[in-house]
Amino acid sequence: MHMIQRSWKIGGIALLAYVFWTTFTVPLGPGLLELRNLERAAVVDGLDRKVAAYELIGLGTHWATRPEDLSVVLRKKENLTSLPVVEVIDDTHAVIGLAIPDTLPSRSWDVLINHPVDGTLFLQNGLFLNGVSVDETATWPALTLTEFPADLPHHFPFQPRIFETIRNLMLHVPMWFTMFLLMGIAFVASIRQLSQTSGGSSLFDLRAEASVQVGMVFGVLGLLTGSLWARYTWGAWWVDDPQLNGALVTVLVYAGYLILRGSVEDERLKARLSAVYNLFAFVILMILLMVLPRFTESLHPGKGGNPGFNSYDLDSSLRAVFYPAVLGWMLLGTWMYRIRLQATQLNQKLHRLNDQ
């Protein structure tokens, strides 16, 4: 029995050690940052007229190795066209030539590259052209593009604007999941507290209290990691967003729960009143974090209609860390909750002995 108890704790710590190690050591994969107009002309072999020069900027790319195999393509739906690479400056910078016809099917184009090391990368709406006439029926020479993955060791996927902060997925999201789990434990404990016949013990009440206390720790950590992430990706510590409002209000509601506990003296009344309030709190948590974000627009990743799993753009490299992270944080949270519960029970026993 003791062996089993110890093994899940050791398992949780081992998982979190693996999660922390991989979260901060796995490199970020390559990606495209920008296609910038150099406002000058470039000479391209095989073309007698001069064309506009653009600079393609990548992050973590390897164009200096085998620069002759770098190919750049513009895409709009089925329209694909190849762009000549004028010069590869270094790993992350290359000059591209762009001969613009007068009539184009569209003004904005996705930019794709193929490179033997980096694989296929793309920059959505990377090119926007002013001063051209748009004819949607116009077509460009058809081209087939074979997409292939990067030839690089294990890495996290590159996401526009998110970049290195994608690592926060392993901290922030599992912290909220753990908070959900703990508040769920508190919810069940409160229901059982209310459903036992009067004069019953306050064991379930103590359980609810301990799990809300630990859940609050994870909620506050979730707010802090989220705020830090927002500072780097959105440029502000806090933004007005349904998901963020919901998170803050949830933490406030549970703070209310702890304050309510502090303001009632009688143990039995306290157990009953706080159980009732806790049920309200959990329903509000569900409304705020599960229901409301589905109906409102949100900037939060994975939101905007469907706060589900698949929309996190999880690929296998992220999953290999994310699922262990969820399990590891939950095990840690459960462990903290058990310790907290034992401490409260011992404290209560001590008070009773003191009274006698």
Next chain:
Amino acid sequence: MSVLSNIRFLLHHAIRVELRNRHGIAGLLVFAVAAVYTCYQVTGTHAEQESWNALAWVVLLFAGFNAVSKPWADDDEGVRAFLVHTVRPQEWLIARTLYYMLLLGTVSTVTFATFLLFLGMDHLSGWTAVHYYAGVLLTSTALASLLAMIQALASRAGGGFSLIAVLGLPLILPVILVSTRYGGDLMRGIAFADTAHHLLFLATLTAGFSALGYILFPYLWRD
């Protein structure tokens, strides 16, 4: 006595007590008018759209909280002990909720009318004002359904006004988030049909709060 006549009796009783002791409701209205006048002193009739919306909801919210947080004869332990043995707890809760709906409806109507009078209707015209008022009424209904429960909880805990605010304000924030967004949408000129789902959401919240209160209130009331 049947359930309905019990509820009707309790509701009548609450209204009679309220009207007998008129300085209670007068105090609420003075609070509301003073709050509106303070806003008027700062912004005059030239409040920006966002400020107008924010001030309106802040004044309405606090007038509502003020209205439910005054002490009740029923909160007295003796009266409660009597009521516990005469009516079912759900009957008492329904009567209390209905009474709060009436009270908050009245207070927010007066507050909103004063607000329109002083801060002007530059941002609302014709039907928009009516739609905005519908939002105000639904919000006060949602407030009533939640605060009937929270007020009973806080008075059982013996915490008074500050406890009602601590427990009630976070719980009511989802309602306020929806109503402020609704008001903002109307003022920005978005068609009523495109923002009416906010009203539906308010009604759903009211129903949810009432159902939760109906289930949980007996646990709160018994000894």
